[in-house]
Amino acid sequence: EAGVTQFPSHSVIEKGQTVTLRCDPISGHDNLYWYRRVMGKEIKFLLHFVKESKQDESGMPNNRFLAERTGGTYSTLKVQPAELEDSGVYFCASSQEVSPGYSYEQYFGPGTRLTVT
Amino acid sequence: QKEVEQDPGPLSVPEGAIVSLNCTYSNSAFQYFMWYRQYSRKGPELLMYTYSSGNKEDGRFTAQVDKSSKYISLFIRDSQPSDSATYLCAMNGAGNMLTFGGGTRLMVKP
Numbered sequence: 001e002a003g004v005t006q007f008p009s010h011s012v013i014e015k016g017q018t019v020t021l022r023c024d025p026i027s028g029h030d031n032l033y034w035y036r037r038v039m040g041k042e043i044k045f046l047l048h049f050v051k052e053s054k055q056d057e058s059g060m061p062n063n064r065f066l067a068e069r070t071g072g073t074y075s076t077l078k079v080q081p082a083e084l085e086d087s088g089v090y091f092c093a094s095s096q097e098v099s100p101g102y103s104y105e106q107y108f109g110p111g112t113r114l115t116v117t
Numbered sequence: 118q119k120e121v122e123q124d125p126g127p128l129s130v131p132e133g134a135i136v137s138l139n140c141t142y143s144n145s146a147f148q149y150f151m152w153y154r155q156y157s158r159k160g161p162e163l164l165m166y167t168y169s170s171g172n173k174e175d176g177r178f179t180a181q182v183d184k185s186s187k188y189i190s191l192f193i194r195d196s197q198p199s200d201s202a203t204y205l206c207a208m209n210g211a212g213n214m215l216t217f218g219g220g221t222r223l224m225v226k227p
Contacts (some may be wrong), residue, residue, distance in 0.1 A: 004160070006160075033213070033214075036203070041219070042119075042121070042219040042220070043161070043205070043215075043217040056212065058214075092204065095213070095216075104216060105151070105166045107163060108160040108162070108163075109160050110160040111159075111160055
């Protein structure tokens, strides 16, 4: 079974440009998450999709970040315009259908390393 | 104060040693506890997933949870050079958002 895949693996852009990251979850996983790790910090939650709906976007840093999951399959995370502090590694994770009061294991992709210069 | 504290290391041990990795947390709402292993330039790989207090064993790995002390541990027996990686603890409550520790870098020397 294929794991979570992310594209691109590395992106270098200039401040003010736009970048779109893509995540393909494990087949059949309704839940999709975005996380980010900036230099020297721990991995932090950005948002959570259940199918195509945003369940929790409390971790999104500001309105320069836009996440979508059309059709409940793959997801994109767009940063527009990018700022220097957006540099870091962006991870996507997926998990099975959530039951009330139960949390399933989250499986992570390899990440996209974003460098804003 | 961070919700999850984890010693960054590095922790250097000889091959065959027993390794103990630990995290403390402050949020009593956390119910699910995970350990991830992350190799350089790779994504976190799920190693262990536990819910209740007590021990859970999987091969050379044992996860221990003490909810009364808000303390979790991962033990690695007969450590191998291939175990050299960064180990991340993560946890969540009723929601699905994972809260991570900063990771401990482990080096197992042949």
